[in-house]
Amino acid sequence: MTSSTGDPPARSSLSLDAVLLRIGWRNLWRNPRRTAITALAIAVGMIMLAFVLSIMAGMQRDMIDQGTELMIGHLQIHKRGYLPDRSIFDFIPRPGRTLAAELLDRDEVFGAAPRVSAFGLISSGDKSVGVEIAGMDRDAESQVTTLGRKFVRGDLPARGERGIALGRILAGTLGVDIGDEVVIIAQAADGSLGNDLYHVSGIFRSGLDLVDGGVAILDLGVAQELLSLDPQQIHEIAIRTTSPSRAQAVASVLQATLGSTDLQVAPWQTLIPQLATWVAMSNSWSWIMYVIVFALAAISVLNTMLMAVFERLHEFGVLAAIGMRPRSIIGMVVTEVAALAVVSLVLATILGFPILYWVVASGIDLSSMTDGFSMSGVPVGPILRGDWVLAKFALAGMLLILCAVIAGLYPATRAASADPARLTRGEIR
Amino acid sequence: MNLSLLLRMGWRNLWRHPRRTTLTALAFAIGVFLLIVSLGLGDGMHEKMIETGIRLGSGHVVIEPAGARDTVDELHYLDADAAKAVERILDQAQIRGKVRGAAPRLLASGLLSSANNSTGVQVVGAVPERERGVALLPDKIVSGDFLEEEGRTPSTVIGAALAKKLDVGLGSKVVLMTQAGTEIQSQLLRVRGIFSTGMDDVDLRLVTVRLEDLQAVLHKPGAISHFAVFLDSSADTAAMRDRIEQRIDDSFAGTPPSVLSWQQAMPELHQFIIIDDAGNYLFNGVLLFMVALGVLNTILMAVLERRREFSLLLALGMRPREITVMVMIESMLLTAMGAGVGLVLGWTAHTYFATYGLDLGRLMNQTFSVAGVSVDSVVHSYLYPGRIRWTLTFVALLGFAASLYPAFRAAQTKPSEATQE
Amino acid sequence: MSEIPAVRTEAIRKIYQSGDQRVAAVDGVSLEIAKGEFAAIAGPSGSGKTTLLNLIGALDGVDEGRVWIDGLEITSLSLGARADLRKNNIGFIFQSYNLIEVLSAMENAEFILLLQGVAKAERSERVREIFHKIGIEGLENRRPHQLSGGQQQRVAIARAIVAEPALMLADEPTANLDTATGSALLDVMQKLNRDLRTTFIFSTHDPRVMERASRLIRLVDGKVVDGG
Numbered sequence A: 001m002t003s004s005t006g007d008p009p010a011r012s013s014l015s016l017d018a019v020l021l022r023i024g025w026r027n028l029w030r031n032p033r034r035t036a037i038t039a040l041a042i043a044v045g046m047i048m049l050a051f052v053l054s055i056m057a058g059m060q061r062d063m064i065d066q067g068t069e070l071m072i073g074h075l076q077i078h079k080r081g082y083l084p085d086r087s088i089f090d091f092i093p094r095p096g097r098t099l100a101a102e103l104l105d106r107d108e109v110f111g112a113a114p115r116v117s118a119f120g121l122i123s124s125g126d127k128s129v130g131v132e133i134a135g136m137d138r139d140a141e142s143q144v145t146t147l148g149r150k151f152v153r154g155d156l157p158a159r160g161e162r163g164i165a166l167g168r169i170l171a172g173t174l175g176v177d178i179g180d181e182v183v184i185i186a187q188a189a190d191g192s193l194g195n196d197l198y199h200v201s202g203i204f205r206s207g208l209d210l211v212d213g214g215v216a217i218l219d220l221g222v223a224q225e226l227l228s229l230d231p232q233q234i235h236e237i238a239i240r241t242t243s244p245s246r247a248q249a250v251a252s253v254l255q256a257t258l259g260s261t262d263l264q265v266a267p268w269q270t271l272i273p274q275l276a277t278w279v280a281m282s283n284s285w286s287w288i289m290y291v292i293v294f295a296l297a298a299i300s301v302l303n304t305m306l307m308a309v310f311e312r313l314h315e316f317g318v319l320a321a322i323g324m325r326p327r328s329i330i331g332m333v334v335t336e337v338a339a340l341a342v343v344s345l346v347l348a349t350i351l352g353f354p355i356l357y358w359v360v361a362s363g364i365d366l367s368s369m370t371d372g373f374s375m376s377g378v379p380v381g382p383i384l385r386g387d388w389v390l391a392k393f394a395l396a397g398m399l400l401i402l403c404a405v406i407a408g409l410y411p412a413t414r415a416a417s418a419d420p421a422r423l424t425r426g427e428i429r
Numbered sequence B: 001m002n003l004s005l006l007l008r009m010g011w012r013n014l015w016r017h018p019r020r021t022t023l024t025a026l027a028f029a030i031g032v033f034l035l036i037v038s039l040g041l042g043d044g045m046h047e048k049m050i051e052t053g054i055r056l057g058s059g060h061v062v063i064e065p066a067g068a069r070d071t072v073d074e075l076h077y078l079d080a081d082a083a084k085a086v087e088r089i090l091d092q093a094q095i096r097g098k099v100r101g102a103a104p105r106l107l108a109s110g111l112l113s114s115a116n117n118s119t120g121v122q123v124v125g126a127v128p129e130r131e132r133g134v135a136l137l138p139d140k141i142v143s144g145d146f147l148e149e150e151g152r153t154p155s156t157v158i159g160a161a162l163a164k165k166l167d168v169g170l171g172s173k174v175v176l177m178t179q180a181g182t183e184i185q186s187q188l189l190r191v192r193g194i195f196s197t198g199m200d201d202v203d204l205r206l207v208t209v210r211l212e213d214l215q216a217v218l219h220k221p222g223a224i225s226h227f228a229v230f231l232d233s234s235a236d237t238a239a240m241r242d243r244i245e246q247r248i249d250d251s252f253a254g255t256p257p258s259v260l261s262w263q264q265a266m267p268e269l270h271q272f273i274i275i276d277d278a279g280n281y282l283f284n285g286v287l288l289f290m291v292a293l294g295v296l297n298t299i300l301m302a303v304l305e306r307r308r309e310f311s312l313l314l315a316l317g318m319r320p321r322e323i324t325v326m327v328m329i330e331s332m333l334l335t336a337m338g339a340g341v342g343l344v345l346g347w348t349a350h351t352y353f354a355t356y357g358l359d360l361g362r363l364m365n366q367t368f369s370v371a372g373v374s375v376d377s378v379v380h381s382y383l384y385p386g387r388i389r390w391t392l393t394f395v396a397l398l399g400f401a402a403s404l405y406p407a408f409r410a411a412q413t414k415p416s417e418a419t420q421e
Numbered sequence C: 001m002s003e004i005p006a007v008r009t010e011a012i013r014k015i016y017q018s019g020d021q022r023v024a025a026v027d028g029v030s031l032e033i034a035k036g037e038f039a040a041i042a043g044p045s046g047s048g049k050t051t052l053l054n055l056i057g058a059l060d061g062v063d064e065g066r067v068w069i070d071g072l073e074i075t076s077l078s079l080g081a082r083a084d085l086r087k088n089n090i091g092f093i094f095q096s097y098n099l100i101e102v103l104s105a106m107e108n109a110e111f112i113l114l115l116q117g118v119a120k121a122e123r124s125e126r127v128r129e130i131f132h133k134i135g136i137e138g139l140e141n142r143r144p145h146q147l148s149g150g151q152q153q154r155v156a157i158a159r160a161i162v163a164e165p166a167l168m169l170a171d172e173p174t175a176n177l178d179t180a181t182g183s184a185l186l187d188v189m190q191k192l193n194r195d196l197r198t199t200f201i202f203s204t205h206d207p208r209v210m211e212r213a214s215r216l217i218r219l220v221d222g223k224v225v226d227g228g
Helices: A016-028 A032-072 A096-103 A138-142 A168-174 A209-214 A220-226 A244-258 A273-310 A313-321 A326-361 A390-416 A420-424 B003-014 B018-056 B080-091 B160-166 B200-205 B211-217 B234-251 B267-304 B307-315 B320-356 B386-411 B415-419 C049-056 C079-089 C105-109 C111-116 C120-134 C149-162 C179-196 C207-212
Strands: A075-079 A111-124 A127-136 A151-154 A163-167 A181-187 A193-204 A215-219 A236-240 A263-267 A373-375 A378-380 B061-064 B099-113 B118-126 B141-144 B155-159 B173-180 B183-195 B206-210 B226-231 B258-261 B368-370 B373-375 C007-018 C021-033 C038-042 C064-069 C090-093 C167-171 C199-204 C215-220 C223-226
Touching: A016 A326, A032 A236, A032 A244, A032 A273, A032 A326, A032 A378, A032 A390, A032 B267, A075 A244, A096 A111, A096 A236, A111 A138, A111 A168, A111 A220, A111 B099, A111 B118, A111 B173, A127 A138, A127 A168, A127 A209, A127 A220, A127 B118, A127 B173, A163 A168, A163 A181, A163 A209, A168 A193, A168 A209, A181 A215, A193 A220, A209 A215, A215 A220, A244 A263, A273 A313, A273 A326, A273 A390, A273 B018, A273 B267, A313 A326, A313 A390, A326 A390, A373 B267, B003 B320, B018 B267, B018 B320, B018 B373, B018 B386, B061 B234, B080 B099, B080 B226, B080 B234, B099 B160, B099 B211, B118 B160, B118 B173, B118 B200, B118 B211, B155 B160, B155 B173, B155 B200, B160 B183, B160 B200, B173 B211, B183 B211, B200 B206, B206 B211, B226 B234, B234 B258, B267 B307, B267 B320, B267 B386, B307 B320, B307 B415, B320 B386, B415 C049, C007 C049, C021 C049, C021 C064, C021 C215, C021 C223, C038 C049, C038 C179, C038 C207, C049 C064, C049 C167, C049 C199, C079 C090, C079 C111, C090 C149, C105 C111, C105 C120, C105 C149, C111 C120, C111 C149, C120 C149, C120 C179, C149 C179, C167 C179, C179 C199, C179 C207, C199 C207
Parallel strands: A127 A215, A127 B099, A163 A193, B118 B206, B155 B183, C038 C199, C038 C215, C090 C167, C167 C199
Antiparallel strands: A075 A236, A075 A263, A111 A127, A111 A181, A111 A236, A151 A193, A163 A215, A181 A193, A373 A378, A373 B368, B061 B226, B061 B258, B099 B118, B099 B173, B099 B226, B141 B183, B155 B206, B173 B183, B368 B373, C007 C021, C007 C064, C215 C223
């Protein structure tokens, strides 16, 4: 049986939700200036949040890189009890060079550098300084640390070379340059005082005053000779893995494999606890900032929406009078609020993207104010480079919308409670 | 212009919409509160860092041989005559009054060994009576004393961490190896004091002996590496530095010793504080900008919904100028309210934290160091005197700026609109 | 001997632009209103009576022609001088939104005196006297939203008259009032007109107001058609 006119059946009208959405969105633009000012205020807060998060993430990244990749590595292996005193007698109770070579075969180990270390006196002419003497294998080190790239002149001593690498400050104190000779006196493992002559093979600049002024590096084998150690007697193995964030996981795997009676496998978080503390602290600060920015944004939204609702009570009364349910009215206002939050976020993205790009690409150049300073023992600056914190920003955006909706519930319920009877009595104009 | 009328009307206008006014003022109050609290905690932390840096290092003002900083070379000394001349200057009336203490020191670097271990150290030769009451170490002694007891063997004071590393205790013997001239000298020392500052760099590497003992070991009688001058008040730093420098320049023929303020002696610390402050201001400035926009919105709304009334006022003979001023007064009253509440709350919090301190220990369970100075986990709030004044000025400016656009709009009203339907 | 008229206009024109249409709301009006008259400008809506009132009351400026109040030509005055003129010489009563919400009835009534710089004691005395004359004693401390429509309009009259202006202009003052209240209001205004010889000019389309006028000026499409 066909319909009398032969017309196709009428299309289903837009669902109520879609209509509410449209109404909510358009309501926002009835007072464009007020909407714009509120959106701007929230956008400014969000941009600043992103800016600070970016700088902090960048600083964290740079500090961890500097702290670990410069000399320490992502994790280290020592004899249990070697740290913190670093006694020369506490070398790893296994053939060190062999162990290092074996570790290279493991998953997620991309470099394993064996080292020895002792304290001694370095002198040139009539100047002398107490230093830490490190013995490193140049080829192994290049797989683990970036120190090899920090040389101003020359390089780390090659295998077998009787050369010594000094930091810039140490070289300055002693007044030596490449090729000059220095004397090392150190307490050897057999109790005697080792001493010998070496030529300066390279001068490095790490940026850390403690390293640049207090560390002198010999070739591993040459150092072992000076300190009366056997070739397989090693104090420390520095390891590079996929990334600093993997250090703890890889350390526990290695610890399990190697056993924990005589060896200790420590990730950088344990070796430089100060740095780990700083990372945790800066994360806490960012949460505090979230709360502050959201609180102020919520107040803005609340204020604006209250104004918007109260100047339209008449309308809400009319809607209630013609039969719209309170739930739908609340939905309409909440949509408006959410739309306001979204507009703010869009504005924040448009205005904030260039800022974020600038911070990540060029960074904040503080070199006119400082040459850089150290935090938690790690050099920072003078250029602070940000990180792309897109995931964090997206999260912040969603939290903002949630926050705005919660703030909008009060005005929404007021709108839904506009009594239609009051309309006809002329009490609401 | 009848200011009291405008003030009265402006104030009452704010309370026609109590909820709106309260919310806007509340947001502003939060902004100001946060500003004061963060300034207070920031200043407090910086003060502590400066104090530690000064007491651990070379005081508010340091007098050292010219050029000593250009190369990190410990061979720059003030000889005995120069040292005496400096002492005389420090004793002069206009200087002595502001100086709490001046400690002469001799610095050297060497190797300290025990039977079990050895490590590189920085040696400081000091005069215990001159260090007490000003320097940090005498206060941080945990066992023994600070170079007071005499004995056949010269005394030394070392850090707790160093003692543990070398496996020594009170009364133990250690050997110091250092260079005197072209020869390496060994000197036997007895540990008669152990200190603990909580800073690894210091506890592991700093060793103190009596000045005369170190001068003897280095074969340099009377030589001084620097004078660490401690003032009664850090505010006098710049003035005292200038004064001391002038006296020294006058008394010395040839190259006089350099006189440096702590800002010049510890530039890293100084720079960090400046940058940290700037970051703080930036953050709070943006927050206040956010809430100022809220004020703008509120006042603008108030203006736009009162167009009829403004027309009426103009019709009755008020000048547009007076309406503009009334709107500005409204805006500034609103910000003043918010700022007032924020100030009171902020000041309360500041006073509380100044007395009891804020323990960030939950956030930091380790000592944390910046620019070579360790930061205490307990921060006492402190506000440099100009801060409150600056805050008030900034807030007033914000209130004024937020009023500009709405006032401009209000002034555009036409008196003829009073008669329209 | 003829007195200087309270109001005199000469071929005044006011033109409004609406989209691309130019409309002359007041189109060449020349009239004279003598001192002490109780005159009504009547006409349907859109006839231009409100605009004419605005021009006479210096609320707006003419595009063509000249206006004199008490012999003083006002068309060439600056905006500031016009504001002073309104303050010192003209009293206004509007149809609605007459009072300032945040001020009490007393403060509303003394507003113009305040702008003129009159001392507090004198202000209070004069206002109390007028309140008595108009019959709104006891309402001094109420806010406008606490007064009925008729009371609000009376306070507006009090404000306008207490400054002793030469001219009182009223734009449809009874439009929002019921018959009885409106009638009582007109009684008050007529009494003031007789006792103080203040010139009253109304704009109205209410026949009851027109009945009471001593002079009726009819306006159609911006032109005077009767009573000019």
